[in-house]
Each structure stands twice: as C-alpha cells, then as structure tokens.
Amino acid sequence: MSRMLDYPPLSLRISVTDRCQLRCVYCTPRAAGTARRSARLTFDEILRFVRAVQGRLALRKVHLTGGEPLCRPRIADLVRSLAGEGIGELALTTNGQRLTKLAPTLKRAGLRRVNVSLDSLDPQVFYTLTGGGRLADTLAGLDAALECGLGPVKLNTVVLRGYNDSEVVSLARYGLERGCHVRFLELMPIGCIRRRFARLFVSSAEVQSRLQRAFRFEPLPRAPSASSQDFRVRGDRDLEGTLGFISPESAPFCAGCTRLRLTSTGQLIACLARGTGLRVAGLLRSNAPEAMERLQEIVGALLARKQARASFGAAQPMLAVGG
Numbered sequence: 001m002s003r004m005l006d007y008p009p010l011s012l013r014i015s016v017t018d019r020c021q022l023r024c025v026y027c028t029p030r031a032a033g034t035a036r037r038s039a040r041l042t043f044d045e046i047l048r049f050v051r052a053v054q055g056r057l058a059l060r061k062v063h064l065t066g067g068e069p070l071c072r073p074r075i076a077d078l079v080r081s082l083a084g085e086g087i088g089e090l091a092l093t094t095n096g097q098r099l100t101k102l103a104p105t106l107k108r109a110g111l112r113r114v115n116v117s118l119d120s121l122d123p124q125v126f127y128t129l130t131g132g133g134r135l136a137d138t139l140a141g142l143d144a145a146l147e148c149g150l151g152p153v154k155l156n157t158v159v160l161r162g163y164n165d166s167e168v169v170s171l172a173r174y175g176l177e178r179g180c181h182v183r184f185l186e187l188m189p190i191g192c193i194r195r196r197f198a199r200l201f202v203s204s205a206e207v208q209s210r211l212q213r214a215f216r217f218e219p220l221p222r223a224p225s226a227s228s229q230d231f232r233v234r235g236d237r238d239l240e241g242t243l244g245f246i247s248p249e250s251a252p253f254c255a256g257c258t259r260l261r262l263t264s265t266g267q268l269i270a271c272l273a274r275g276t277g278l279r280v281a282g283l284l285r286s287n288a289p290e291a292m293e294r295l296q297e298i299v300g301a302l303l304a305r306k307q308a309r310a311s312f313g314a315a316q317p318m319l320a321v322g323g
C-alpha cells in the first residue's frame with residue numbers, strides 16, 4: 001500500500017500546451033517553435049499524473065497554464081475531469097484573448113477562478129509587449145470571467161522599465177474598480193529576456209513606492225507558501241481592495257514554495273528558476289504496474305530537494321516551462 005508523504009499541501013501547475021498566440025517580449029522568442037503534437041500529454045495522461053500525486057500527497061490546488069491554456073482544444077473537457085477529482089482549488093492562468101468565448105463553458109465545467117495577465121491599458125503598448133495582442137479582447141475576456149463568476153480574478157502585471165512602469169497606478173485602479181486582486185510581478189531572468197534583464201527589471205519596492213502616491217497600504221498576513229505579499233489598499237474616491245507583489249528577485253520565496261510543475265510534454269519541474277526537470281511522460285504512458293509507484297517516488301524525491309534558494313538563469317522560456 002502507498003504511504004502518504006510528509007509534505008505540506010501541494011500546488012500543481014500543469015501546462016497543457018506550449019503554444020500561445022502571443023509573443024510577449026519577456027516570455028517568448030519571436031521565432032519560438034513548439035513541441036510536436038504527439039509529444040504533448042493527453043488529458044488522460046494528465047489525469048493519471050494528478051491521481052498518482054493525490055495517492056501520496058494532499059493537493060491544495062491545481063493550476064492550468066501554458067503556453068496559453070485556452071489554445072488547447074477542448075480544454076473544458078480537462079477542467080471537467082479535474083473538477084471530478086475533488087480538487088479544492090482549480091484555477092487557470094490566461095492572457096484573456098479567448099476568454100470571452102470560453103469563460104461560461106469553463107465555469108460550467110467546474111473551473112473556480114482565473115488569473116488574467118494584463119501588462120498595459122494602452123492598446124499600442126499592449127500590442128508591442130505581447131507581440132500582436134488586442135487589448136480590447138483581454139479586457140472583454142476579463143469582464144466575461146467576472147460576469148460568469150470566475151472570481152476573485154487575479155490580474156497579473158509584469159512590470160518592465162520603459163514599457164509599462166508608468167502605468168502601475170492606472171492598472172491598479174482598473175483592477176480594483178472591478179473587484180480584482182491586482183498583482184505586480186518582478187521580471188524573472190528566464191529564457192529570451194536574460195540579456196536585457198538588467199535594463200528592464202523594476203523591483204517591487206519601486207512599484208510600491210509609485211503606488212503609494214495613490215494608495216494607503218496595510219500589509220496582510222502571508223502564508224508560508226504564498227508567492228505574493230498582499231496589502232489592503234485604500235485610494236481616493238472610496239476605492240479599496242487588495243494588491244500583491246510577487247518578488248522572485250528581490251524577496252525570493254523558495255523556502256515556503258510548495259509548487260510542482262508538469263510541462264505539456266511531460267517534464268516534472270520542481271523549481272522554475274532552474275527550469276530543467278525530469279521526464280515522466282514515459283511513465284505516464286506506461287501500462288507497467290510499477291509505473292505509478294515509480295512516478296510517486298520521483299515526485300517525492302523532487303520535493304525533498306526543493307528548499308534551497310535558487311538562482312535564476314534557466315534557458316527554457318516560460319512558454320515551455322509553464323508560467
């Protein structure tokens with residue numbers, strides 16, 4: 001009989017595709033290729049993985065990501081199956097471009113909430129930053145998610161000097177006015193952005209000091225596994241809500257991190273900063289009776305090695321790793 005591992009409840013981030021219709025400057029090289037379709041895990045293989053993990057560990061959360069998860073055909077089918085596994089929190093991170101169409105279906109399939117990436121409110125800056133994205137589509141997608149109850153929505157903004165750092169107050173206002181939890185992310189030196197990182201990086205402290213001109217901040221307690229330091233904020237015209245800062249560079253949260261990533265081609269990654277992982281696709285495709293046991297051992301071994309402070313430098317883009 002399998003033994004439960006002594007580990008805090010785990011947060012699984014599952015990348016369902018390495019395809020994305022956008023080419024965000026900090027995430028995806030313009031000419032990025034994608035894996036062959038046959039290399040991509042099927043929904044059954046993803047479910048096998050989730051069940052194997054559940055056999056040994058408490059699952060706090062399953063988060064679907066990519067690439068762009070809404071580019072994976074029939075994504076709602078996977079959501080429906082995962083919802084049937086009784087996972088407490090089932091969420092998805094999206095660029096929002098296809099959310100208007102898909103939000104109601106995803107909600108009906110059992111998705112609890114979405115995170116929407118929104119880096120600018122200026123259509124031209126948005127287009128430049130995302131390599132061709134339409135701001136209006138993401139904003140409409142956000143509204144659709146809110147309307148059908150996929151909230152509380154977390155709005156994620158990666159702040160880049162010279163691109164969107166002057167917009168942080170307007171982005172915060174926009175999100176707070178819609179009841180979103182707005183989070184500002186520090187740029188990570190991963191993949192294609194590594195060479196320009198020093199020029200573009202803006203620390204959370206700098207973002208917060210810009211925001212303090214418009215809002216009063218009151219820190220909220222932080223769970224050991226939380227990636228974000230959250231604040232209750234109050235601004236003018238009775239605007240209030242919560243803002244958070246994710247600071248992997250200036251205040252790394254490795255010690256409390258309980259995240260484990262599965263890439264769309266079946267690599268298990270315990271640490272985003274390192275970006276390399278162990279291939280488990282073969283085990284997920286195997287009918288051998290010992291395959292699941294072996295997979296569980298690998299998960300346990302990866303988690304046991306997780307705690308040390310990681311330094312960034314992974315060559316794989318977020319597109320491939322699964323952000």
Ligand code: SAM
Binds near residue numbers: 020069115117193319
């Ligand atoms: N396509 C989806 C989206 O746009 O939300 C999900 C995948 S995307 C890789 C997930 C998150 O990673 C996005 O919020 C994106 O801004 C963030 N991201 C990608 N590359 C990053 C980097 N180098 N530093 C910080 N955040 C990054």
